[in-house]
Amino acid sequence: MSSVIKVDIPENSYEITVAPGSLDQLGEQMTGLKLGKKVLLVSNPMIFKHYGERAIASLKNAGFDVVHYNLPPGERYKTLNSIQKIYDVALEHRLERSSTMVALGGGVVGDMTGFAAATWLRGINVVQVPTSLLAMVDSSVGGKTGVNHPQGKNLIGAFHQPSLVLIDPEVLKTLPAAEFRAGMAEVIKYGVIWDAELFTQLEASKHLDQLRYVKSDLINYILTHSCQAKADVVSQDEKESGLRAILNYGHTIGHAVESLTNYRLLKHGEAVGIGMIAAGEIAVKLGLWQKADIERQNALMKKAGLPTKLPAGLDIAAIIDALQLDKKVKSGKVQFVLPTQIGAVKVTDEVPTDTIRQVLEEMAG
Ligand SMILES: NC(=O)c1ccc[n+]([C@@H]2O[C@H](COP(=O)([O-])OP(=O)(O)OC[C@H]3O[C@@H](n4cnc5c(N)ncnc54)[C@H](O)[C@@H]3O)[C@@H](O)[C@H]2O)c1
Ligand SMILES: O=C(O)C(=O)C[C@@H](O)[C@H](O)[C@H](O)COP(=O)(O)O
Numbered sequence: 001m002s003s004v005i006k007v008d009i010p011e012n013s014y015e016i017t018v019a020p021g022s023l024d025q026l027g028e029q030m031t032g033l034k035l036g037k038k039v040l041l042v043s044n045p046m047i048f049k050h051y052g053e054r055a056i057a058s059l060k061n062a063g064f065d066v067v068h069y070n071l072p073p074g075e076r077y078k079t080l081n082s083i084q085k086i087y088d089v090a091l092e093h094r095l096e097r098s099s100t101m102v103a104l105g106g107g108v109v110g111d112m113t114g115f116a117a118a119t120w121l122r123g124i125n126v127v128q129v130p131t132s133l134l135a136m137v138d139s140s141v142g143g144k145t146g147v148n149h150p151q152g153k154n155l156i157g158a159f160h161q162p163s164l165v166l167i168d169p170e171v172l173k174t175l176p177a178a179e180f181r182a183g184m185a186e187v188i189k190y191g192v193i194w195d196a197e198l199f200t201q202l203e204a205s206k207h208l209d210q211l212r213y214v215k216s217d218l219i220n221y222i223l224t225h226s227c228q229a230k231a232d233v234v235s236q237d238e239k240e241s242g243l244r245a246i247l248n249y250g251h252t253i254g255h256a257v258e259s260l261t262n263y264r265l266l267k268h269g270e271a272v273g274i275g276m277i278a279a280g281e282i283a284v285k286l287g288l289w290q291k292a293d294i295e296r297q298n299a300l301m302k303k304a305g306l307p308t309k310l311p312a313g314l315d316i317a318a319i320i321d322a323l324q325l326d327k328k329v330k331s332g333k334v335q336f337v338l339p340t341q342i343g344a345v346k347v348t349d350e351v352p353t354d355t356i357r358q359v360l361e362e363m364a365g
């Protein structure tokens with residue numbers, strides 16, 4: 001079963017195709033988009049080993065002239081230094097304004113390839129072919145691209161929408177289980193912030209961490225509902241001047257924890273899950289959310305195999321300080337995305353620091 005979701009942004013509209021086996025149709029799918037002949041496929045060694053040759057064969061069959069480059073794997077390499085290496089390859093192979101970079105990988109490859117494409121020759125085409133659950137449901141859609149600064153997460157970047165997002169759920173078969181679990185945090189996020197029906201479906205599933213092996217329509221349902229939620233939000237507010245901030249649910253504390261632990265202890269999705277629990281607890285303490293609802297959220301997080309406590313030994317004062325580097329900070333005030341019911345959130349800067357501290361202390365591992 002395949003589905004197409006439209007991201008409707010003036011002058012930047014594109015489609016997200018979710019279709020099993022579609023990796024072999026990459027070239028064909030790109031043909032209709034009137035892109036130039038030259039393609040730089042960016043991946044990492046592990047993903048390239050699994051899927052690189054198939055992607056390249058499909059591109060070549062469709063008449064594209066392809067070179068490829070593998071980034072070192074991992075969040076620690078999501079840096080300007082890695083972007084410089086992509087530029088070097090782009091220069092060596094004379095990528096032109098009409099050329100395309102194809103990101104074949106998880107969110108790290110996607111964010112960096114997107115940023116290189118956004119900035120090379122002041123912007124060339126990018127196609128996202130996400131291979132992790134997280135990249136399929138989140139990072140490949142919406143055009144946020146970038147890298148980390150040594151002091152903080154995603155501090156350098158640009159909005160640059162892809163020309164196409166091509167999701168082949170079959171590639172999830174090789175995704176390590178822990179990565180699948182981490183991606184599920186962003187799926188649960190959509191349930192809490194936007195799509196109560198998705199949330200209920202996740203609650204009804206017995207095999208949240210095994211879904212990619214189970215023969216059921218649920219994985220397709222999860223991919224399409226998550227992409228639809230993101231497309232709905234981004235279509236209304238491409239550059240986060242308002243509504244889009246809700247996609248940052250769990251990220252205010254999540255990003256602080258991720259960068260304070262030097263991207264070594266937690267995967268992005270795990271840190272976001274911890275941040276969602278913290279934001280939920282803050283919402284309950286402020287009387288915005290019912291206890292019964294946060295219990296549902298946290299039960300889902302446990303069922304998905306996600307951590308629910310802060311890593312041991314983290315300095316709570318350092319987390320509170322790091323919140324100041326969040327991109328949502330306005331006039332020095334930290335903004336939180338807080339749930340009000342399953343499927344709805346509000347953004348507020350009225351969260352007392354004492355409440356944040358109390359919640360973090362309760363969550364200390
Ligand atoms: N731009 C956005 O809107 C957005 C949204 C969410 C997250 N992000 C970013 O995405 C990144 C996290 O992405 P991620 O969770 O995909 O991590 P990742 O890109 O590091 O991928 C996780 C691991 O899975 C491996 N992998 C990926 N697909 C595979 C497959 N099919 N088979 C085997 N191995 C595979 C990768 O090699 C890597 O080791 C973070 O940097 C985060 O900030 C960006
Ligand atoms: O697309 C968005 O907008 C999001 O906030 C999605 C997040 O899951 C993602 O991690 C994003 O990169 C965070 O954005 P940032 O602006 O806080 O870096």
Ligand SMILES: [Zn+2]
Binds near residue numbers: 186251268272
């Ligand atoms: Zn995220």
